[in-house]
Each structure stands twice: as C-alpha cells, then as structure tokens.
Amino acid sequence: MAGLNPYKHLLTSIKIGQKECQYYDIGNFGTKYDRLPFSIRVLLESTVRNCDDFQVTKSDVEKILDWENNQALQDGVEVAFKPAxxxxxxxxxxxxxxxxxxxxxxxxxxxxxxxxxxxxxxxxxxxxxxxxxxxxxxxxxxxxxxxxxxxxxxxxxxxxxxxxxxxxxxxxxxxxxxxxxxxxxxxxxxxxFDYNSLxxxxxxxxxxxxxxxxxxxxxxxxxxxxxxxxxxxLGQAISMLIPKVVGYKLEGTLSQYATSTDLVLTITKNLRQVGVVGKFVEFFGPGVAQLSIADRATVSNMCPEYGATVGFFAVDEQSLAYLKQTGRSEEHINRIEKYLRSVRMLRNYDDASQDPIFSEVVTLDLSTVVSSVSGPKRPHDRVSVSDMQIDFRNCLVNKKKKKLVKGEETA
Missing domain, CATH: 3.30.499.10 (Aconitase, domain 3)
Known part of the structure; x- marks a missing residue:
C-alpha cells in the first residue's frame, strides 16, 4: 500500500509574484546532487516527489542519487520513474x-x-x-x-x-x-509544471x-x-535502468556556410561511432549557447538515428527567450526561471563550474562542421561536399551494400 512521502521534509515554499508555491528542494542533497548530470536531476526530482514506498521507493531515490557509482555497474540498476x-x-x-x-x-x-x-x-x-x-x-x-x-x-x-x-x-x-x-x-x-501550486x-x-x-x-x-x-x-511508473550519460561538449562557432542539418549529420555520425544505444546524451559547453532552440531541437530529434534514449539540452536563458517568443506568459516564464534557479537546474553553458560528472565526454569544435550531404536511407553516412566526387566514384566500384568513406569500408 502507498504510504506517506518520506521526503516530505524537503517541501519548500517560494513566493513568485503574488502566488505562494511549493517545491521539493532536491538541492539539499548537497555535493552528490551537484555532480549529477542535469538530465539525471530530472529523474531524481520525479522519484523524490512521487516516493510512496510502493510504486516509487526510497531505494529508487538513493540509487539515482548515487548515479555516479550505479551507472557504471555492468548489469545495470533498475529504478521507477513517473513522467510528468x-x-x-x-x-x-x-x-x-x-x-x-x-x-x-x-x-x-x-x-x-x-x-x-x-x-x-x-x-x-x-x-x-x-x-x-x-x-x-x-x-x-x-x-x-x-x-x-x-x-x-x-x-x-x-x-x-x-x-x-x-x-x-x-x-x-x-x-x-x-x-x-x-x-x-x-x-x-x-x-x-505548476500543479495545485506544486x-x-x-x-x-x-x-x-x-x-x-x-x-x-x-x-x-x-x-x-x-x-x-x-x-x-493510468498512474503507473516506468521501470528503467539507470542510464549512462555521455557528455557531448560543443566548442567554437558554426561557420556561416554550415547549417543545422550539417551539424546534426556530423553529430549523428560521431555518436554512432561512439556507441550511445540505451544511454542519455547531454550537450554542454560554450558552443551550446551559440545554438538556437530550433538547432537544438533538430539535434535532439535525430536521437533515433544515433540510438540514444535522449539528446538533452538543459534549460538556459535561450530557452526562456524561446518560451517568450512562442507566447508563454511572463508569469509562467518567471515561475520557470525562479524554480529552476532554486533547484540549480538553470544552465549557463559558458560557466564551466556548472559542468557535472559524465560517464564519458566527447568534444566537437563547431568550426569544423562543413557543408555535407547524406541519406536518404542512411543519414549517418555523412559526406562532405568537398569529398563528393571521390566518394561517388568509390561507390560506383564498391561491392553491393558496401560504402567507402575516406578509405574505411562500412557495412
């Protein structure tokens, strides 16, 4: 049977405008919390808020809080998660x-x-x-x-x-x-979310x-x-393994000739080589601040192509500006900003001190992204426009279902 939430003591009040709201102050978990990737903090908050020692247990919270050790276990650690x-x-x-x-x-x-x-x-x-x-x-x-x-x-x-x-x-x-x-x-x-002032x-x-x-x-x-x-x-929790989180660091600035499509094809090909199936990918670094929400959404949308569970960009000032652009109320945006600051989930991509611990880190210099073509059936086979002629000639003489990319044969 469901019981009382053992983390009720974390409920904290906050006044936003004229409205009194509450939230679970998961920042009180201290150093362990500050080392968590931002995507894992979302999982942690959900388990804390929904903990009833029936569907979501105190053990689930402790497992996610100890993500740094549990994500590395070979057989994985199972937890319950309730999406919003x-x-x-x-x-x-x-x-x-x-x-x-x-x-x-x-x-x-x-x-x-x-x-x-x-x-x-x-x-x-x-x-x-x-x-x-x-x-x-x-x-x-x-x-x-x-x-x-x-x-x-x-x-x-x-x-x-x-x-x-x-x-x-x-x-x-x-x-x-x-x-x-x-x-x-x-x-x-x-x-x-603002549900009954929570x-x-x-x-x-x-x-x-x-x-x-x-x-x-x-x-x-x-x-x-x-x-x-x-x-x-129907109110059931999802059973999932604690994921590894690959930190994908973006540096530099995109060339004026490179589009978001060129960027996403480069990232997709890169992540397929890294191997991210069943993992979270979380983007960070000063290069992220250079990307619009449209660019970020394009990268996240390609998750099925590079195989990750999510390609996550934590909320930053750019995200808040997008919410204003798409007609969200000032009150709602103000509520989002104050809450995320309170639980240390609002990201400043230029501030390296906010960078959490990741399972592994991959780096991409945005200035190296060039105009490319790919697909239509194999979007991970990105080819630079400058290499098109040689790639086309190689494809003419390669075996069926084989493609030569810069001298490397791929299935």
Whole structure:
C-alpha cells in the first residue's frame, strides 16, 4: 500500500509574484546532487516527489542519487520513474481513448460512476496523422486537403471530440494545428509544471520515437509503445535502468556556410561511432549557447538515428527567450526561471563550474562542421561536399551494400 512521502521534509515554499508555491528542494542533497548530470536531476526530482514506498521507493531515490557509482555497474540498476505527462498522436492515441471509453462502459455496467475514469497523468493528443495530400500547387491546397481530411475521418474525429469533452486531464489538439512535435515544442511543453501550486520539471513519454525533439527545450522525453504510454496514463511508473550519460561538449562557432542539418549529420555520425544505444546524451559547453532552440531541437530529434534514449539540452536563458517568443506568459516564464534557479537546474553553458560528472565526454569544435550531404536511407553516412566526387566514384566500384568513406569500408 502507498504510504506517506518520506521526503516530505524537503517541501519548500517560494513566493513568485503574488502566488505562494511549493517545491521539493532536491538541492539539499548537497555535493552528490551537484555532480549529477542535469538530465539525471530530472529523474531524481520525479522519484523524490512521487516516493510512496510502493510504486516509487526510497531505494529508487538513493540509487539515482548515487548515479555516479550505479551507472557504471555492468548489469545495470533498475529504478521507477513517473513522467510528468504523456504525448499521443491520433494514430496511437485513438486506441488509448477507446480503452478509456471501454473502461467507462464497464464501470457503468457494474453500477459505478463512469465519470471517475480519467487519465491520472496529464495527457495531450495531437491530431496530425490523418491528412493526405490530394491537392498541390494551388493557394487553396491546404484548405481542400483539410476538408477531405474531415470527410474521411468523420467518425474518428467525432469520437475524439467526445473524448476531449468527456475526459478530465486530457487535452486533444484539433486537426490542422501542425505536427505533433512542433505543437509540443511551441505550445504543450510546460518546462516547469505548476500543479495545485506544486512546482516540478516537465518530462514526457510519447508514442513516437521522435518525441525526443522536445529535449532541445530542456524537457526530458522519449518515445515508448502504446501499452507503456497507457500504463503511465493510468498512474503507473516506468521501470528503467539507470542510464549512462555521455557528455557531448560543443566548442567554437558554426561557420556561416554550415547549417543545422550539417551539424546534426556530423553529430549523428560521431555518436554512432561512439556507441550511445540505451544511454542519455547531454550537450554542454560554450558552443551550446551559440545554438538556437530550433538547432537544438533538430539535434535532439535525430536521437533515433544515433540510438540514444535522449539528446538533452538543459534549460538556459535561450530557452526562456524561446518560451517568450512562442507566447508563454511572463508569469509562467518567471515561475520557470525562479524554480529552476532554486533547484540549480538553470544552465549557463559558458560557466564551466556548472559542468557535472559524465560517464564519458566527447568534444566537437563547431568550426569544423562543413557543408555535407547524406541519406536518404542512411543519414549517418555523412559526406562532405568537398569529398563528393571521390566518394561517388568509390561507390560506383564498391561491392553491393558496401560504402567507402575516406578509405574505411562500412557495412
């Protein structure tokens, strides 16, 4: 049975504007906390806040706090993690809403109150997978495609509209609003939650591998399967191994001729060579401050290509400026800044004294990134534009499914 939170003594009050809020002051853990990567601090805060010695135990908190030793263990250390919210798109979200509707029917048949069946964890669903392209090359193409989308998906959309009204703790974003990850970045991402005046970091699991894109804004998140997402919606914790965290240090400045695509192809190829499957990658160093949130999100979005669980950029002043740019209120941004400063989660990438301990460190000088081409099926096979001619000639004579990159044969 769930009990009282043994870390209740860490609850601290903070006044932001005219509002009195509370938060778990995990900074009180001292030196061990200051050595943790910023992504692991998010995991730690969640376990502290949700600790009930039933689903999330005191042992989970201690294991994460001792990340420096536990991450190196060969067999791994298992802990429980409760994300702050769930992100769905309509392709995988409809079955989840159907399951909740079926549970309501079952409760009603048993004589209970069906209105009590709602997601426990806040859940956002973005309808973005239903549109098809039937009309192109005209100013009204988008309008015509969207009209056909409503005709083709009438029953699904009516059902989802019912769900939007019927379920508490669930937000359904209507068709035509944009792709799920763009909507997540520009609108849904809280960065810091304010739930009944309790402040805590935003974190998310989504039913899409590219959920990782939101890590570019400092929101810890990754993709999961539909069943796992539903379990989180029902209040269950995710069981996970404490990850190794690869620190990826960025130095210097991008050339005026290099784009974010060139950067991400360089990083992807580099990290595939390092080997980061099942690990967190956390970016740091003065070069990060040179990157816009769009650039960071592009790098984080490529997680499935380089194999990491997340490519995390901690929140900094650039992140706060982006929140203002995308219409978040001054009050909300002020709340985010004061909370993150209080728990030492607001990053200054130019301040090396804030750098935590990592499992290993990889360094990239941004000035070495050059114009490149890659793909379409193998984005990790980046080739510099200056090497295109020789690479093309080598590919003509190589064996099938083999590619020669600067003299090295790869499968």
């Amino acid at each position: 919210r769930v992100l769905l798109q309509d392709f995988t979200g409809v079955p989840a809403v159907v399951d909740f509707a079926a549970m309501r029917d079952a409760v009603k048949r048993l004589g209970g109150d069906p209105d009590k069946i709602n997601p426990v964890c806040p859940s956002d669903l973005v309808i973005d997978h239903s549109i098809q392209v039937d009309f192109i090359r005209s100013t009204d193409a988008l309008k015509k495609n969207e009209e056909l989308e409503f005709v083709r998906n009438k029953e699904r959309f009516m059902f989802l509209k019912w769900g939007a009204k019927a379920f508490e703790n669930m937000l359904i974003v209507p068709p035509g609003s944009g792709i799920v990850h763009q909507v997540n970045l520009e609108y849904l991402a809280r960065v810091v 402040l805590y970091p935003d974190s998310v699991v989504g039913t899409d591998s590219h959920t990782t894109m939101v890590n570019g804004l400092g929101v810890l998140g990754w993709g999961v399967g539909g069943i796992e997402a539903e379990a989180v919606m």
